[in-house]
Amino acid sequence: MKKMGGATPNALLGLLSIHPMSGYDVRQLIPRSIGNFWNESYGQIYPALKQMSVAGMVSKKTERQKGRPDRHVYSLTEDGRAQLREWLEVPVEHEVRRNELLLKVFFGGQAGPGAIRRHVEASLEKNLAELKLYTAMEKQLRKEEAHDPQLPYWLMTLNAGRHLSSATVRWCRETLAELDRLDAAVLVKGTAVKKVAGKTKRRKS
């Protein structure tokens, strides 16, 4: 059995472990499953499935269709399942996840007035929206997949999303307050002060 170091093929094995699928199906499934913390594009999926097929991790069955191209449905082999289990044992190593928002905040002193505030506000909105989405997804999952033995694990990842998003929301609010304080300090010291953006847009919700 060959080594499968990369996370991508293992992620695919994981998805195929739910049920047999085509490459197209995999791509469609992602946003409704691991989409909040993982992504794969067609450019990764199709070649990876082919390689894994050669390596004996998956077996392929071709379903012919009228008009449309054939569906190549892949399912896990025993080797594939073993490989997945093995990979799941390997400790995850820490990688620095890049966060462009924080990068810009770090250099905020160089930015024009209001730029950082706008970014933080956008992040706040985004994370509030995500929070709503998570609770909706949870309800749906609990209903539709009530009997799936994997449900608890799916809920754990949803819960992670909730914790992360709500922490980000809290940070955004604190940061906006801090930005207010900074602006105020500048005003006090201030030379010629006119109408620097002091308004925080309050909108729909």
Add this chain to the structure above:
Amino acid sequence: MKKMGGATPNALLGLLSIHPMSGYDVRQLIPRSIGNFWNESYGQIYPALKQMSVAGMVSKKTERQKGRPDRHVYSLTEDGRAQLREWLEVPVEHEVRRNELLLKVFFGGQAGPGAIRRHVEASLEKNLAELKLYTAMEKQLRKEEAHDPQLPYWLMTLNAGRHLSSATVRWCRETLAELDRLDAAVLVKGTAVKKVAGKTKRRKS
């Protein structure tokens, strides 16, 4: 002035905005500045500095040294500063940050007993350690850089790290509790339980 789309050159401009530096210096500075949410390797830094020099974003001065190779010290030009300011205005777009821990948790149903728990415990430890580090860093920053006008922004990113890490800690604890509950449920169901490693196979919706 050329377009600089990628975040890497702009991150370098940002670091050079603190004070002029060599490529080597940049690399050394990263872990003590943006290291918690950004990284650049020599393989990126040196070519990028060269390109930016050609593009007129930075100017290079060579300091000769005894024995050691020359230091190439780069500083921002006006164009570079403008480019940085411009980039700081551009809204950050959402990218799905990959999280291998969550990926493994999602497929936890396929894992051997204890594997997921070990990963979550490791994450808990890691984040607790990071929390300690953040408070230490904050103290140090407040002392050493007390007069730097950029300090507030640096503290904001530190604060983000704190929020993120402590959210992760909370999630880890909740998740460990949930894993306990799952294990207990399995024990209850498994009337004739002997070898835990037994069979959870045979599942198909």
Add this chain to the structure above:
DNA sequence: GGGTGCATGTAATGGGTTACATGATTCT
């Protein structure tokens, strides 16, 4: 003598997205 730090850089390799190419079907 050997490891570490200073200091530069390039090349190989891997990972990943986007754009391209094809083509029928179904919906608006």
Add this chain to the structure above:
DNA sequence: AGAATCATGTAACCCATTACATGCACCC
């Protein structure tokens, strides 16, 4: 008529890490 969906795949490109290559100084 035109767009979206189904369905496959490849090629070009971008981005990033790692390994390699060099070489002196300093410390143990």
